[in-house]
Amino acid sequence: MVAVEKNFVNNMFSVEGKIALVTGATGALGCVLAKAYGYAGAKVFMTGRNAAKLQALQDEFVAEGIDCAFATADPSDYDDFQKVVDACVAKYGRIDILAVCHGFNKPQNVLEQSVEDWQYIMDADCKSVYVVTKAVAHQMVKQVEETGVKGGKMIVVTSQRSKRGMANYTGYCTSKGGADLMVSCLACDLTAKYGINVNSICPTVFRSDLTEWMFDPESAVYKNFLNREPVGRLAEPSDFVGYSLFLSSAASDFITGANCDCSGGYLVV
Numbered sequence: 001m002v003a004v005e006k007n008f009v010n011n012m013f014s015v016e017g018k019i020a021l022v023t024g025a026t027g028a029l030g031c032v033l034a035k036a037y038g039y040a041g042a043k044v045f046m047t048g049r050n051a052a053k054l055q056a057l058q059d060e061f062v063a064e065g066i067d068c069a070f071a072t073a074d075p076s077d078y079d080d081f082q083k084v085v086d087a088c089v090a091k092y093g094r095i096d097i098l099a100v101c102h103g104f105n106k107p108q109n110v111l112e113q114s115v116e117d118w119q120y121i122m123d124a125d126c127k128s129v130y131v132v133t134k135a136v137a138h139q140m141v142k143q144v145e146e147t148g149v150k151g152g153k154m155i156v157v158t159s160q161r162s163k164r165g166m167a168n169y170t171g172y173c174t175s176k177g178g179a180d181l182m183v184s185c186l187a188c189d190l191t192a193k194y195g196i197n198v199n200s201i202c203p204t205v206f207r208s209d210l211t212e213w214m215f216d217p218e219s220a221v222y223k224n225f226l227n228r229e230p231v232g233r234l235a236e237p238s239d240f241v242g243y244s245l246f247l248s249s250a251a252s253d254f255i256t257g258a259n260c261d262c263s264g265g266y267l268v269v
């Protein structure tokens with residue numbers, strides 16, 4: 001008898017009924033992933049620092065029948081973020097999926113950048129990943145200990161810039177590289193004992209308020225990028241939905257500690 005179960009294959013990509021916590025839900029990618037989890041049948045708890053934007057997202061999603069809620073926090077402040085974990089658990093009882101989608105950059109040459117500006121990027125893109133994954137890990141471990149059932153999925157959005165240096169990016173590349181390695185360490189701490197998978201996805205440029213200017217097909221920047229993109233275009237936030245749902249589902253149970261290329265082939269050229 002060939003050893004694969006039909007029921008498992010038919011349901012392995014499902015996140016139906018799961019509780020997904022999304023940070024940076026106000027951002028270009030965060031709002032798309034939050035809505036995608038909702039469309040896929042998960043209950044969605046959103047966080048960011050901007051309450052007005054989160055309220056508008058909640059109104060839009062609820063109108064589409066998505067069960068969702070939100071709380072604000074600075075993701076680099078542990079005590080502040082713990083309140084988000086508590087609010088999510090108070091509302092939905094548990095956390096099954098964490099998607100880390102917040103981020104920040106302020107490109108500057110090292111010779112002009114202040115130490116404070118560098119530290120701000122490191123806090124926004126690296127320390128904050130430690131803070132949110134640690135706070136959620138404590139909750140997921142508690143769930144495992146209470147129920148005796150292992151499980152939990154964490155997806156951290158980093159960047160192709162975690163693997164490549166770039167002028168003016170000593171803060172961003174360093175913090176994203178740190179977050180990618182952190183994911184591998186978290187997997188060593190959390191997967192075997194508690195069944196919590198921790199992976200990152202590393203996108204190339206995708207459309208957002210900050211990158212919209214790069215999408216002019218006549219611009220030199222765009223043409224330059226296409227020379228490095230075997231897929232033949234730059235990305236849209238929705239390009240990362242499939243990978244994120246996969247890494248949130250049972251289909252990816254054997255994948256942990258990985259920095260998943262999501263770049264349209266950027267690294268192969």
Ligand SMILES: NC(=O)c1ccc[n+]([C@@H]2O[C@H](COP(=O)([O-])OP(=O)(O)OC[C@H]3O[C@@H](n4cnc5c(N)ncnc54)[C@H](OP(=O)(O)O)[C@@H]3O)[C@@H](O)[C@H]2O)c1
Pocket residue numbers: 024025026027028029030047048049050053074075076101102103104124128157158159160202203204205206207208209210211
């Ligand atoms: N766009 C791209 O081309 C691209 C490419 C590769 C990787 N990425 C990464 O993918 C993730 C999502 O990118 P995106 O373009 O969707 O981001 P985005 O729209 O620029 O921002 C995402 C959210 O991060 C929060 N944020 C901004 N500054 C912050 C800070 N200092 N501390 C904590 N949170 C802060 C903001 O939410 P609140 O104001 O509500 O807190 C914002 O809505 C980020 O980690 C980014 O670095 C982006």
